Amino acid sequence: MTDITDPADRLAELAAQVKDGEDAKRERGRLIRALYDADPQTWTQTRLAELGEISQAAVSKLVHQPANSTVMDSNDPAAVIGRWCGVLMFIDEARTRGARRDGRTAISTAWDFVMPFFQKFQIPPAIVADSQVRIDRDLTMLRKRGPAGTAKAADEALLDVYGHATTDIGLAPMTPLQQGTANLALWHQLYTLRRTVGWQREEG
Numbered sequence: 001m002t003d004i005t006d007p008a009d010r011l012a013e014l015a016a017q018v019k020d021g022e023d024a025k026r027e028r029g030r031l032i033r034a035l036y037d038a039d040p041q042t043w044t045q046t047r048l049a050e051l052g053e054i055s056q057a058a059v060s061k062l063v064h065q066p067a068n069s070t071v072m073d074s075n076d077p078a079a080v081i082g083r084w085c086g087v088l089m090f091i092d093e094a095r096t097r098g099a100r101r102d103g104r105t106a107i108s109t110a111w112d113f114v115m116p117f118f119q120k121f122q123i124p125p126a127i128v129a130d131s132q133v134r135i136d137r138d139l140t141m142l143r144k145r146g147p148a149g150t151a152k153a154a155d156e157a158l159l160d161v162y163g164h165a166t167t168d169i170g171l172a173p174m175t176p177l178q179q180g181t182a183n184l185a186l187w188h189q190l191y192t193l194r195r196t197v198g199w200q201r202e203e204g
Helices: 007-020 022-038 045-052 056-064 077-102 110-119 125-145 150-164 176-196
Strands: none
Touching (some): 022 056, 077 110
8 A cells, every 4th residue: 555655755756766757857846846835944955955866956946947837726636636635634634733732632534534545546536525524524623623724724725626626526546647746736735734824844
């Protein structure tokens, strides 16, 4: 079973795979731009250069050149499902933080339900549909007890994700390239939401 890849591990993996083809080169560049754009304090150019095994000058060129498009404004089904999962992961984090703050035990979230399917890179539309009740419950709890701004940020992100879907959200099975796109979109969406609510770094 394929685990959800941490972006640092994925960037190092792509550096090792670049010799195998242009797809890895393109994804490495996209990931570097996405991470730096989402949180430049955490993902410094020096760190990105080390992880990507390229020069800092190359990283500087990548992060400052205009991109034609990003996973955040893409209608690609893999990008859409990845972003959707990123929102669910953020909601899970927010509910956990809220429960920890209040001394409560966090209960299962929509992300707990979806995560095993994402780990296999197989999320059919039926799973997305089955998740809606759980998402609605999670958002209701965030509005009542969640950290400030998290419910609003998640609501707006989901609205944007649904707006980019040109068909029912879901994709199964995913090709290796689609897996990379979905994983990139997940982390980019998650980091963007963390930044929106002032979480520059993930807390314990």
